Amino acid sequence: MRRAIELSMNGAHTTPPNPDVGCVVLDATGATAGEGWHERPGGPHAEIDALTQAGERARGGTAVVTLEPCDHTGRTGPCTDALIAAGVARVVVAVADPNPVAAGGAATLRAAGVDVEVGVLTDEATSANARWLTPFRTHRPFVVWKFAATLDGRSAAADGTSRWITGEDARADVHRLRAAVDTVVVGSGTVLADDPRLTARLDGAAVAPPLRVVVDSAGTTPATARVRDDQAPTWIATADEVGAASDGRVDLRKLLDQLYERGRRYVLLEGGPTLAGAFWRAGLIDRVVGYVAPALLGSGPAALADAGVDTIDAAIRLDVADVRMVGPDLRITATPREHRKA
Numbered sequence: 001m002r003r004a005i006e007l008s009m010n011g012a013h014t015t016p017p018n019p020d021v022g023c024v025v026l027d028a029t030g031a032t033a034g035e036g037w038h039e040r041p042g043g044p045h046a047e048i049d050a051l052t053q054a055g056e057r058a059r060g061g062t063a064v065v066t067l068e069p070c071d072h073t074g075r076t077g078p079c080t081d082a083l084i085a086a087g088v089a090r091v092v093v094a095v096a097d098p099n100p101v102a103a104g105g106a107a108t109l110r111a112a113g114v115d116v117e118v119g120v121l122t123d124e125a126t127s128a129n130a131r132w133l134t135p136f137r138t139h140r141p142f143v144v145w146k147f148a149a150t151l152d153g154r155s156a157a158a159d160g161t162s163r164w165i166t167g168e169d170a171r172a173d174v175h176r177l178r179a180a181v182d183t184v185v186v187g188s189g190t191v192l193a194d195d196p197r198l199t200a201r202l203d204g205a206a207v208a209p210p211l212r213v214v215v216d217s218a219g220t221t222p223a224t225a226r227v228r229d230d231q232a233p234t235w236i237a238t239a240d241e242v243g244a245a246s247d248g249r250v251d252l253r254k255l256l257d258q259l260y261e262r263g264r265r266y267v268l269l270e271g272g273p274t275l276a277g278a279f280w281r282a283g284l285i286d287r288v289v290g291y292v293a294p295a296l297l298g299s300g301p302a303a304l305a306d307a308g309v310d311t312i313d314a315a316i317r318l319d320v321a322d323v324r325m326v327g328p329d330l331r332i333t334a335t336p337r338e339h340r341k342a
Contacts, residue, residue: 169327
């Protein structure tokens, strides 16, 4: 199962909006016969990929999969049918499918005489697929806060310049992350300071543009701002339209509720330190992706402003899931240990 979880993460940038799923097929002796993961919507599911590799060795064997096999026909047929046809004797599942459209695979397999076990390494598999699973539990989109900073935590120099803190490789990596989400959120301050386009630009690949959301309590985003161009849909979210919090600014929880109602499930927060702090105070961040450049500024704005922490005991503690070099920069992916209440 740990290998299946590892495989599931291979499609993190290409699988959305579908779940990240990995599968290992063992033959009747327990030896690995096939491996697979779900790479992209419309492509083979992880089970199909692994069964194709395994061939006849799957008969009488075991399929180990991170998410309950689907039991419906969408762009592809049910994985339950494929497992039964392959003659698999046993299926081991980490997480039951919470999606009512596709759930029921375990029951179908059992009815066909397949031995099914559910609940192996559930926590680890849930963490790996949190981006897809979380909205079913919270009824709001999964939120990733992305930031870039120097080694001493500065997001810009004292004169306000911030291009470019990180190198080309890190910036290309951000575009891959942006291409995976369905919504990008920034504050009006970022629009006024940097005039970003907030589109996903990948060399040689057609990308469905994410919805661009500007959190603009007073509606000050200029008509000439690049975020208003025709390259992607844009929502200027004002306090009057979304609803105001006690401070008169956009109520962020209501903002996410409305995005969820619009079918949005995966949000990349790219706003500046003030908006990031507000999301943290509201307990609305599910994952952090930080790009840290090997540079020092010594002054200038920090990457994060007031996050509601006034003592070391209240520090927002993170569990690090991945650390790797992206060109000369360091990329850290982490998850808050618990979602703090506002």
